[in-house]
Amino acid sequence: MTxxxxxxxxxxxxxxVAGAATLDLSIGYDLASFLPEPADPGQRLLVERLGQVSGAxxxxxxxxxxxxxxxxxVAADLRALPLARRVLPEPDVLEPNLIPLPIWRKRLLLQDxxxxxxxxxxxxxxxxxxxxxxxxxxxxxxxAADPLLASVSALERMAPARDLFGNGxxxxxxxxxxxxxxxxxxxxxxxxxxxxxxxRHGFDDPRLYGSGVYSVDLQARTQQEAKLFSxxxxxxxxxxxxxxxxxxxxxxxxxxxxxxxxxAGLGVSSLVYEQVxxxxxxxxxxxxxxxxxxxxxxxxxxSNPGAVWATLRLGVGSTxxxxxxxxxxxxxxxxxxxxxxxxxxxxxxxxxxxxxAGTARSALPPTTGRAAPAGDTVLRLWPWVVxxxxxxxxxxxxxxxxxxxxxxxPIPRETLATDAExxxxxxxxxxxxxxxxxxxxxEAALRLTEAAAARLDDAxxxxxxxxxxxxxxxLPSRSRQSERMDGIRQFLAGGGxxxxxxxxxxxxxxxxxxxxxxxxxxxxxxxxxPEWLSVDDLLNHPELASLTxxxxxxxxxxxxxxxxxxxxxxxxxxxDRLDGLDGVQLVDLVEASRTLVVxxxxxxxxxxxxxxxxxGVALWLLTRDRRRSVWLLGNVAAALAVSACLGVWLRxxxxxxxxxxxxxxxxxSLDYGLFHSRTPADPADALxxxxxxxxxxxxxxxxxxxxxxxxxxxxxxxxxxVAAGVAAAYFLTRFGxxxxxxx
Amino acid sequence: xxRQPDAGRVGRVVAAALALSAALPAAADETAWKRLADLRFPREERVAFAExxxxxxxxxPAEQRGELWLTSDGxxxxxxxxxRLEERRIEGDRLVLRxxxxxxxxxxxxxxxxxxxxxxxxxxxxDRGAHLVLAIILDVLSGDVSELRRRFDSTLTSLHQSAEGxxxxxxxxxxxxxxxxxxxxxxxxxxxxxxxxxxxxxxAKNWREIRxxxxxxxxxxxx
Numbered sequence: 004m005t006x007x008x009x010x011x012x013x014x015x016x017x018x019x020v021a022g023a024a025t026l027d028l029s030i031g032y033d034l035a036s037f038l039p040e041p042a043d044p045g046q047r048l049l050v051e052r053l054g055q056v057s058g059a060x061x062x063x064x065x066x067x068x069x070x071x072x073x074x075x076x077v078a079a080d081l082r083a084l085p086l087a088r089r090v091l092p093e094p095d096v097l098e099p100n101l102i103p104l105p106i107w108r109k110r111l112l113l114q115d116x117x118x119x120x121x122x123x124x125x126x127x128x129x130x131x132x133x134x135x136x137x138x139x140x141x142x143x144x145x146x147a148a149d150p151l152l153a154s155v156s157a158l159e160r161m162a163p164a165r166d167l168f169g170n171g172x173x174x175x176x177x178x179x180x181x182x183x184x185x186x187x188x189x190x191x192x193x194x195x196x197x198x199x200x201x202x203r204h205g206f207d208d209p210r211l212y213g214s215g216v217y218s219v220d221l222q223a224r225t226q227q228e229a230k231l232f233s234x235x236x237x238x239x240x241x242x243x244x245x246x247x248x249x250x251x252x253x254x255x256x257x258x259x260x261x262x263x264x265x266x267a268g269l270g271v272s273s274l275v276y277e278q279v280x281x282x283x284x285x286x287x288x289x290x291x292x293x294x295x296x297x298x299x300x301x302x303x304x305x306s307n308p309g310a311v312w313a314t315l316r317l318g319v320g321s322t323x324x325x326x327x328x329x330x331x332x333x334x335x336x337x338x339x340x341x342x343x344x345x346x347x348x349x350x351x352x353x354x355x356x357x358x359x360a361g362t363a364r365s366a367l368p369p370t371t372g373r374a375a376p377a378g379d380t381v382l383r384l385w386p387w388v389v390x391x392x393x394x395x396x397x398x399x400x401x402x403x404x405x406x407x408x409x410x411x412x413p414i415p416r417e418t419l420a421t422d423a424e425x426x427x428x429x430x431x432x433x434x435x436x437x438x439x440x441x442x443x444x445x446e447a448a449l450r451l452t453e454a455a456a457a458r459l460d461d462a463x464x465x466x467x468x469x470x471x472x473x474x475x476x477x478l479p480s481r482s483r484q485s486e487r488m489d490g491i492r493q494f495l496a497g498g499g500x501x502x503x504x505x506x507x508x509x510x511x512x513x514x515x516x517x518x519x520x521x522x523x524x525x526x527x528x529x530x531x532x533p534e535w536l537s538v539d540d541l542l543n544h545p546e547l548a549s550l551t552x553x554x555x556x557x558x559x560x561x562x563x564x565x566x567x568x569x570x571x572x573x574x575x576x577x578x579d580r581l582d583g584l585d586g587v588q589l590v591d592l593v594e595a596s597r598t599l600v601v602x603x604x605x606x607x608x609x610x611x612x613x614x615x616x617x618x619g620v621a622l623w624l625l626t627r628d629r630r631r632s633v634w635l636l637g638n639v640a641a642a643l644a645v646s647a648c649l650g651v652w653l654r655x656x657x658x659x660x661x662x663x664x665x666x667x668x669x670x671x672s673l674d675y676g677l678f679h680s681r682t683p684a685d686p687a688d689a690l691x692x693x694x695x696x697x698x699x700x701x702x703x704x705x706x707x708x709x710x711x712x713x714x715x716x717x718x719x720x721x722x723x724x725v726a727a728g729v730a731a732a733y734f735l736t737r738f739g740x741x742x743x744x745x746x
Numbered sequence: 747x748x749r750q751p752d753a754g755r756v757g758r759v760v761a762a763a764l765a766l767s768a769a770l771p772a773a774a775d776e777t778a779w780k781r782l783a784d785l786r787f788p789r790e791e792r793v794a795f796a797e798x799x800x801x802x803x804x805x806x807p808a809e810q811r812g813e814l815w816l817t818s819d820g821x822x823x824x825x826x827x828x829x830r831l832e833e834r835r836i837e838g839d840r841l842v843l844r845x846x847x848x849x850x851x852x853x854x855x856x857x858x859x860x861x862x863x864x865x866x867x868x869x870x871x872x873d874r875g876a877h878l879v880l881a882i883i884l885d886v887l888s889g890d891v892s893e894l895r896r897r898f899d900s901t902l903t904s905l906h907q908s909a910e911g912x913x914x915x916x917x918x919x920x921x922x923x924x925x926x927x928x929x930x931x932x933x934x935x936x937x938x939x940x941x942x943x944x945x946x947x948x949x950a951k952n953w954r955e956i957r958x959x960x961x962x963x964x965x966x967x968x969x
Contacts, residue, residue, distance in 0.1 A: 128830040129845070131808050135799045135954065136834070136843065143803055512829075518803040 009358050010256040017259070017266035024269040031278040036336040042602060044588040045595030048439045048563070061091075062178040062197065063212035063425045073204065074174040080200045081178060086193035089546065091177040099145050102154045103547055105540040111529050112479060112536050114153035116490045117504075124508035126151060131512050148521035160476040161550060175425065179549075180215060187222050190215040212422045217414050221715070228713050236706040243705060247698045248302065256358055257298045264294045264351030271346035272339060279343075280336045286663045287343030289721065292706075293322060293670035294351035296699040300678065301359040303695035306687035311695075312356070317625055318677045319352040322670045324621040325614035337610070380682050382634040386739040387641040390731070394644035403647050404604055405656025436574075438471075438566040438581060439588045441558075445538055447586075448555070448562040449480035455566055455587050458580045467577050469570025474554035478541060488533055491526050499523045600659065607662040615639060615669060631680050638735045639672040646728035654720055664721040668728030671703055672736070679736040700733035778902035778916045779891055782934070785941045786889025789818045794959040797826075801952050814883070814958075822884040836884045882918075882932060883956070886941060897921060898932070911938020 004012075041047035064081075066074055081090045099107055106113070117123045130146045149155070178197065182189030194216060201209040244254040268287055272279045297315060304311040326348065329341030438455050442448040452473050459471040479487070497503040500523040501516070509519065541551040556563045568589075571577055578589045615636065623632040646668050650657045657665075678696045683689035707729065710722030787793075792815040798807040812826040822836040835842040885894050894900075898918035905913035918932040928948060935943040945955040 131804075132810070132826070132830055132832055132845075134801055134803055135797070135808070135810065136841070143801060147803060513804045513806045513808045515803060515805040518805075 005252075006256050006358070007252040010252065010259045013259045013263050013354055013358060017263040020270045021266035024266070024273040028269065028273045029278040030284065031280050036280055036334060036339075042598070043595070044439060045590040045592065046599050046602070048437065048565075048590055049592060049595050049599055060214040062180065062194070062216055063422070064176040064178060064197065064201070065210040065212070065421075065425070066174045066176070066201075066206055067210065069174040069206070071174065074176065077201060077204050077206070078176050080204070081176065081197065084178075084193065084196045084200065086181050086189060086196060087178050088181045089177075089179040091179070099141070099148060102158070103544050105536065105544055105547070106154050106157060106477070109534060109536040109540070110149055110151075110154040110157075111491055111526060112484045112487050113157045113476065114151050115487060116151070116494050120504040120507050123504050124511065127508050127512050127514065131514070144521070147519055148525060150519055150522055157476040161472065161474075175428070182215075187215075187218050191219045191222070194219050210421075212418065212425055217418075221414075225715055225718070228715055228718060232710050232713060232718075235709050239705045239709065240702050243698065243702055244299075247694065253302055257295070257302060259358060260298050260351040260354040261291060261294045263354040264291050264347035264349075267350035268343040268347030272343050275342055276339055279339055283336050283339035283343055287340055287347065289663060289667055290326060290340070290344040290670070291347045291351065292667050292703065292725075293674060294348055294355075295702060296671070296674050297352055297355040298358060299699045299702070300695045301355050303698065304688065304691045306691060307684050310684050310688055311692075314677050314681045315352070315355075317622070318674045319348065320625065321618040321621045321673055321677075323348055325618040325669065325673075326666075328610050328614040328617060334606075337606075380680055380740050382630060382680055382740045384634060384637065384739075387634070387637040387735050390735060391637065391641035391644045394641065394648040397648055398644065398651060401651055401656075403651055403657050404601075405654065405658050405661075435591060435593050436568040436571050437590045437592060438473075438568060439590050440564040440566065441561060441586045441588075442564075443561045445555070445557075445562045446481050448564040449475070449478065450482060451584060451586055452564045452566060453480055453483060455581060455584055458584070459566065459568070459577070462577050462580050465576070467571070467573040467580075468568050469572075471566055471568050472554075473566035474551065474564060477547070478536060478538060478551070478555070481535060484535055488530075491530055495526055495530055499526060604657075604659050604662060607659055611662060611666055611669065614666065618669075618673060634680060634739070635673060635676040638676045638732060638739060639669050641735055642668055642672040642728045642732035645731035646724050649727040650720065650724055653723055654716070657724075658717070658720065660717050661720050661724050664724040665728065667725055668732065671699075671725075671729055672732035675700060675732050676736045679740055696733070696737070700729055703729045704733075778900035779895055781902060781914060782886060782891045782894065782900075782916060783889050784939050785886050785936065787816050787887045789816050789820075791815060795824070796957045796959065797954065798957075799954040814887075816887045820888060822880070822887050824880075824883075834880065836880045841880055882944065882946075886934070886944075894918065897925065905935075908937045911940075913937040 041049070064077075066077065069077070078090050078092075081087055102110075117126050127150065130150050130152075133152075134143060134146055145152075145155075178193070180190060180193050182193065194211065197211065198209060201207075240258075241254055244257050245251065248254060248257075265288060268291065269284075272283070272287075297319070300311050300315055323345060326341060326344045329337050329344065331338075438459070440448055440451045440455060442451055452475050456471065456473055456475050459468070462468050463471065494505070498506065500506060500509065500519045505519075506516075510516075538551065538555060541547040554565050556565075568577065574589075574591075581587050581589055619632055619636045622635055623629060626632060643665055646665060647657055647661075650661050654661075675696050678692050681692065683692055704726050707722045707725035711719055711726055713719045713722060792813045794813050795811070797810045797812075800807045810826045810830075811828045812824060814822065814824040816822050824834040824836075826832045826834070831845070833844040835844075882894065885891055898920055901917045901919075903915045903917070905915055907913070914936060916934045918934070920926045920929055920931075930947045930949060932947075933943075933945040934941060935945075940960055941958055942960070943955065943957050945953065947953045
């Protein structure tokens with residue numbers, strides 16, 4: 004069978020496997036599956052929340068220079084969009100039909116009834132003033148049925164974005180999406196609708212903010228860049244391979260094993276796992292990059308095809324051993340990455356063997372060039388020692404790692420600053436400081452939340468923080484609801500609105516005797532058939548579900564309730580106040596995420612070191628050549644050091660993404676080293692080896708050097724890391740050895 | 747023989763009379779608007795007020811007392827002193843309401859000062875009946891009656907001579923039928939260039955009125 008036929012068969016098989024795999028493939032985005040076991044309560048909170056975020060961030064629409072009437076007209080049209088759940092600001096909620104039904108029906112459980120005439124007078128004085136300012140029928144109906152305004156008060160204490168129109172000269176709208184946080188497709192659709200709607204109102208260049216907007220923009224830019232760089236890389240690679248092989252069939256054949264490997268990786272992953280993480284796939288393809296070299300070596304050795312396989316097997320074997328470390332990485336995502344890379348590499352190697360077996364290469368023209376000297380190879384140790392030392396010194400001095408992942412975000416600084424300002428302006432929760440409250444059951448968690456809130460109120464009055472928000476106003480504990488139920492019974496036993504403290508206060512303030520009859524009747528009905536307010540009431544309500552999900556979580560270890568704290572001026576004092584409440588922990592989420600990244604990076608570093616060590620041991624066992632093993636590992640280490648040094652210089656440090664790219668550098672360096680350190684059988688073999696390693700290095704360098712110009716920092720970082728590592732590895736291994744004279 | 751009236755002359759007289767009669771309400775209208783525009787308050791001058799209102803929840807009118815003024819940047823402020831402290835600021839077409847309420851906390855209610863109390867903002871066009879009066883106050887205090895002219899017909903009635911000057915009453919009736927469903931009429935009474943009384947009616951059992959308690963002439967000090 005000819006090379007072209009074998010290539011066709013291989014590509015068809017790969018397409019079938021990939022097609023079948025994608026039919027059954029479910030891609031997950033829960034970052035927690037990549038993170039190490041949480042080491043403290045803050046990390047635990049972060050990891051648990053990552054997988055359970057139920058509601059998406061709002062879209063902030065800023066309409067500069069827009070009049071209020073224009074802004075309201077836009078808001079009215081935006082409310083009609085199918086993917087917009089709410090558009091804020093909404094009309095005032097002093098109308099019963101605008102209050103979510105569970106809250107309205109069970110409002111008597113949301114607030115204590117005042118005790119005594121003075122307390123009732125104070126409440127009714129406020130309603131008297133309200134009735135002077137808002138005397139529409141709906142507002143008066145509301146006051147009559149809910150003189151405490153318990154329903155409005157509970158919602159106001161939970162809700163951000165109360166006063167958008169009133170807060171200055173920036174007309175601002177908030178769109179609460181229907182879509183879940185990770186449903187980027189739905190977000191993209193919503194944003195397209197929003198832009199069209201704004202365009203119809205003459206806002207052709209609207210300013211939109213919010214994490215959903217950035218995700219969609221980033222995805223669009225990433226796809227755009229990926230397409231551009233894939234096209235550029237494919238063209239460059241095709242030209243390079245054509246220059247090398249001078250046969251179109253070889254150009255296509257060189258890519259086929261990698262395609263087959265990727266298809267196999269997908270197939271095995273979808274068979275083994277119900278859901279494969281997006282990151283496992285993305286970095287799986289990256290690690291698979293080393294497989295491109297296999298057909299290049301095999302197809303380049305035409306004079307003595309069998310000779311190359313001893314070295315290739317060594318390279319494949321040591322890389323497989325190195326990558327197998329991911330299987331025991333301790334995180335489900337890393338394990339998936341290992342399964343993908345191992346299955347992909349194995350199939351790519353087997354595919355290379357089958358593709359280039361027998362007479363398949365006979366059609367290729369021979370490699371031409373200046374004859375290389377053949378003979379025993381002498382390995383120099385000093386080049387990699389010098390380079391590794393020179394590169395390691397600045398790394399040791401500055402610290403190689405970048406723990407501020409914000410530095411990697413492609414979102415412009417000005418956008419982030421405006422985003423923060425908008426969130427501050429509308430009073431959305433400051434997500435940094437959280438009191439995490441854990442208990443075995445929800446009732447215990449809610450009671451603890453109430454106890455914590457009482458202490459936080461003291462902190463608030465002492466000026467130690469500006470605000471705290473928890474689920475308590477909307478979902479009191481059952482015991483507190485029960486106390487309030489007792490209060491209703493006492494109120495009715497004392498005559499309700501017709502006698503006692505309420506009646507006296509109301510009469511004194513000129514309220515009519517039946518003015519609050521709806522309130523009284525509801526209290527009577529509620530006393531006869533009380534219904535507790537439950538978490539399901541809130542979670543089953545379309546408008547309350549995401550709000551509730553922000554504050555209470557049903558975790559595998561029980562219930563967790565979160566109290567968000569903003570404007571903390573004295574962290575220690577607030578922590579002291581919460582001290583002694585068993586199950587309540589004050590957490591700094593920024594610090595927790597920083598330590599989590601540090602732990603993740605440490606884990607990957609340890610894995611890479613283990614992988615390198617495993618490869619070194621495997622090499623020594625397979626070759627029984629200690630000097631060659633040390634030389635190979637030394638060159639890998641030097642290439643990694645150069646690459647890391649460049650990363651620190653260009654980007655301020657290495658992120659976990661760069662570390663994954665370094666794994667590829669290690670695989671490629673090992674490959675170049677193995678071929679450069681083998682003893683060629685004859686001058687033709689020497690020439691073909693030189694040419695093969697050169698084309699391998701050139702192809703990897705060109706692809707990743709192009710990627711280094713990406714505007715997406717993570718992609719650019721991977722490109723820079725691999726391109727620098729490939730260059731360093733090639734030159735170190737190429738000039739770190741010479742043929743022994745006279746052999 | 748008596749001369750027969752010339753048909754053409756009669757026609758011209760009738761036309762002139764019609765034109766005159768048509769011009770008369772317009773002239774009265776203009777005087778009313780001019781009078782209203784002249785009521786403009788000096789900035790930062792405070793005046794006491796007593797406000798009464800009646801609605802379907804009340805069996806008798808309820809009264810609030812306080813002071814109002816126009817700030818140097820054109821914001822009308824009504825600070826209610828009794829029976830309950832609160833401050834209403836009319837900024838353009840929105841109302842900012844501040845109350846030194848008791849902050850509702852899970853630990854119980856806590857007193858919070860006015861400056862740190864709740865602050866509600868309402869758009870005045872949301873609850874027209876009640877808020878129109880605030881918009882009218884702002885327009886009258888600032889002497890900018892263009893919005894009122896757009897939305898109301900006015901009638902000026904002269905009353906009598908008083909110590910403060912010539913007493914007058916202006917009645918404003920909404921032009922728009924939709925607005926008329928929420929607001930029957932607005933009556934403003936005063937003397938000379940001072941507004942003394944404003945009554946806003948939404949029906950027999952739904953009205954508000956504000957009485958401005960200027961110091962007597964010769965005692966113009968700010969309250």
